[in-house]
Amino acid sequence: MRTWRLICPVCGKTYDKLVQRCSCGEPVEFEHFKGEPYIAKTIWERFWDFWPVEPEMELSLGEGDTPLVKSKLGKELGVKLYLKNETVNPTWSFKDRGTFLSVSYAVKAGHKTVGTVSTGNMAASVAAYAARAGLNAKILVSESASDEKLKAVSVYGADVIKVRGDYGRLYFESLKLGEKLGIYFINSDNPFRVEGYKGIAFEIAEELTPEYVLIPTSSGGLFRGIAKGFIELKESGLIEELPTLIAVQAEGCSPICRAFKEGKARIERFENPKTVAKAIANPYPPSGNAVLKLLHEFDWKCTTVDDDEIIEDQRELAEEGLFVQPASATGIAALKKLAKSGEIEEGAKVVSILTGSGLKVLSHMPAGRISNCLLEELENCIRSGS
Template identity: 80%
Template structure:
């Protein structure tokens, strides 16, 4: 389990989560090629840093890659990686499962996370599945309605008053002293779990572009790492162009990328409907920025109006996603209009989470009322 900092290069043998330089660490690939198996955990067994506890799996991963009609409008071949069908409705389940597999093997009795949304629900659900206690730390502004889908699994949900931005780092520090394994946004096992998205995409298509909604940066790092390891293993010939997508109302990575800076800066007063990716100071921001520059990849920020339109278009295809999930489609339209994609390019957009958790933001269609006696006329 050798870990390495992607920023300074320092290596670690123990299960640390962040480097001494305060950047996230990640596992180095030390194994061979995949073998044939039923699940993504089995097919790519040699690519995981810990043995997946398959007896506790809830069926995460192996999500569908759906051909989209939107691509025809834009002159590209568009595929949608539908992560909303994971057990708790988001991509987070992949990373949570692998992190829980490690926590169980390492002898932890309690796990935790800092989140008010998809990750909180995922950790709470999988902790119950693995027979572990869960400490879910949320901001004081988190609504009771939103937290119902978290507390229902039985985890200990704690509202924390104070600077929510500091909570990530405080949780790691206290976790070490209290014996709680915190599975936060860019936990190294979580990032490893997200590699499976890249593996599954590569099994079906050879994409030219992959659009990734980006918040803390853990998902982007995981998908990037997956494609890089496939190339290093000789399983694919070329890397696709990865596109980090953020909302204009909270885009610290895209802003730093556009301004040519080496490090991100805190995004003051964030405001966007894509709350799932509205992290003003993402803990993996510098690592993502480094990847974007190293591989000449792209970062695109989109407006709330563009996000709403993309969400509406996806719903017309039968896919109801949260606003953050629709940012990839909004970004694709911008890339096409600016001539950044080729005619007929193969594009994959990752749909990160279901719209069922953001019903208050959804704009529904027309609903009519009709007396039974007039039903024939209404149907006409």
């Protein structure tokens, strides 16, 4: 194991032993790492000095090193727009980065069972990497989670447990039971998971120097990881300036943005959340206060978009050949608003994070252009369709 110390980003308390949350109730994170990149094939090897645990490369499924795609939408909006395509990770979302590093730790620490609280991207990711590592997996989901959706989790051999009760309490209960039962829970803002997300910032910086990075934000772990990555690059002298990070939330569930706009230091529960972007619909995000502190400290931004905007931009991204979850399209919807208002200036270099694949959530999608045709009339059908 490497030498490290944990710190609470909200109250500043430090820990020399591994904990997941501070005594003040907030998530902890590893103190900043400094180093130099190496010439190597994978993101894990190139930035070897920046991880709190040595990555177990034999457990890798090929996560990371995702493409940064230049978007034609940028020309329409007057900016240079790049899309960080996290949908090509092994289980089709950015979660694989954090899961891989967390499972690397779990194996080194001798854990036999890992778990998570999730009904979507993280559930599939933890189940897949647990299978890769030969670990047992306990996936805790809400009672309302559909059996169809959970097939993509149980196929890896994980134990999927539907829990009746307050889903918000389930996160904290899982950590308590994990300590009691010897299960290492890799939830949304597990400190190793947050470290894994730093790789997104590292990979972006290897290719360009953006002025703005748009990040769909739910629990806050992804935002914290990308922020920490850029901060460590600057402290190591590898970049000169930090980009402006923009947390993006759906209007129908935006506790962080609401607190930010009201100038508050703490988030409040968002009652009756309703949005098509269910992957970021967390009414009381466990890293919400930590994200809020970063937004205030660095004068970063938080913006919301409505469901109509999300669906429209999901369609526009599909027209570029990128089919993403509604949550992934929130960055483009936010960019349109900020470019129109002048908050993002013309000609700026902008990166939007595409967090997960649209193939995971097909229920709300329209059928598109589908028609019927007799074989004898095929030529006419093809001509009329063009």
